Amino acid sequence: MAVRDAEATKARILAASVAEFAHHGLAGARIDRIASAANANKRMIYVYFGNKDKLFDAVIDAAIGEMFEAVPFTPRDLPEYGAKLFDFLVAHPVEIRIDAWRRLERPVHTALEEEIFVQKVAALDAVRSTTQGALSSADLLVAVLAAAWSWVTVPTSLAVLATEDVALQRQQVVSSIEALCRSQG
Amino acid sequence: MAVRDAEATKARILAASVAEFAHHGLAGARIDRIASAANANKRMIYVYFGNKDKLFDAVIDAAIGEMFEAVPFTPRDLPEYGAKLFDFLVAHPVEIRIDAWRRLERPVHTALEEEIFVQKVAALDAVRSTTQGALSSADLLVAVLAAAWSWVTVPTSLAVLATEDVALQRQQVVSSIEALCRSQG
DNA sequence: ATCGGGTAAGTAACCAGTTAGTTATATCGT
DNA sequence: ACGATATAACTAACTGGTTACTTACCCGAT
Known part of the structure; x- marks a missing residue:
């Protein structure tokens, strides 16, 4: 040095x-x-x-940019995407906290950040059959993200009652997204 | 005065x-x-x-106590519970922010707070048939809460792409929880 | 010698918490 | 009923420590 x-x-x-x-x-x-x-x-x-x-x-x-870019988006296999996102969150608690602080203290999002989800929504649109009455791809993504983040956002007072087995948590994220996909196109 | x-x-x-x-x-x-x-x-x-x-x-x-006590828990109708919780969140943005700050700056939970979910988990346990291989009631509650909170926790850069119609958001919370319940006991 | 990288020692503003009081109201003896 | 007294409610001004940011300077490599 x-x-x-x-x-x-x-x-x-x-x-x-x-x-x-x-x-x-x-x-x-x-x-x-x-x-x-x-x-x-x-x-x-x-x-x-x-x-x-x-x-x-x-x-x-430095911390957030990678957050959603690090996990490859697989529009044909949303449970897999949710699982990989879950893995990322488990491995990056620091980035989670910085994101939380940013939401509270710097509530702005750059055009670049928006682009991250524009691409995902477009990719998801491309592979979905446009069923009548189904959710928009963006709305479906909201539900998928909520499931992947569920163990991060859960109140601590409930977390102590639920499973602390990370592998089981991951499995339940997958199951939740599978249930979502079954009820959608 | x-x-x-x-x-x-x-x-x-x-x-x-x-x-x-x-x-x-x-x-x-x-x-x-x-x-x-x-x-x-x-x-x-x-x-x-x-x-x-x-x-x-x-x-x-003052702000958090009411948060989960204000919404009556209906273990036999989780979609309804999720919808009511969603309504509460929409109506109480200040409480949401205080909860977020608390998680970051005061990561402690009192015995009283724990009690809130102990009761809910017990109530949910009481009405569920104990199917083999099913989620624990606490874990199911985690997934239900994640769905109800999904429009609060969604990244702003995705939120701008998704629906801003609150009634539609609420409907999608209900649908997500229905899908969860269908795949569970 | 000069210029980019690095440092010690500030400075002015800020901020949680305190001091030393003043004013309104309740209580009580007569 | 009423003045004396105690007490609760309230206030202006201050303090000591902290904090973001700066000034003026030093050093090593080219």
């Missing part, structure tokens, strides 16, 4: 920021903590990222 | 706190803003509620 390496310093700051914002949110995050966790000088955060808000935006871009 | 009315002042502080915490969360909320919005002296907040954390707890108790 070079004594002076701008890219490495920037990367350390970003990694520390992801952890800090995931834990405390935008309002609760502390620039001083990020600097010391990144073994970087506070000033460099401002050189590389501008200010706290822009740093949070950089964290969002 | 009397010039001095402890109960009324306390109620104004609590109401202002609900709005402030719903908007900004625990870390982002400002005691000074609450005091001025409540037309109360800042000191009275400390007299009546102790400190910021305890005030947030009071807000949680």
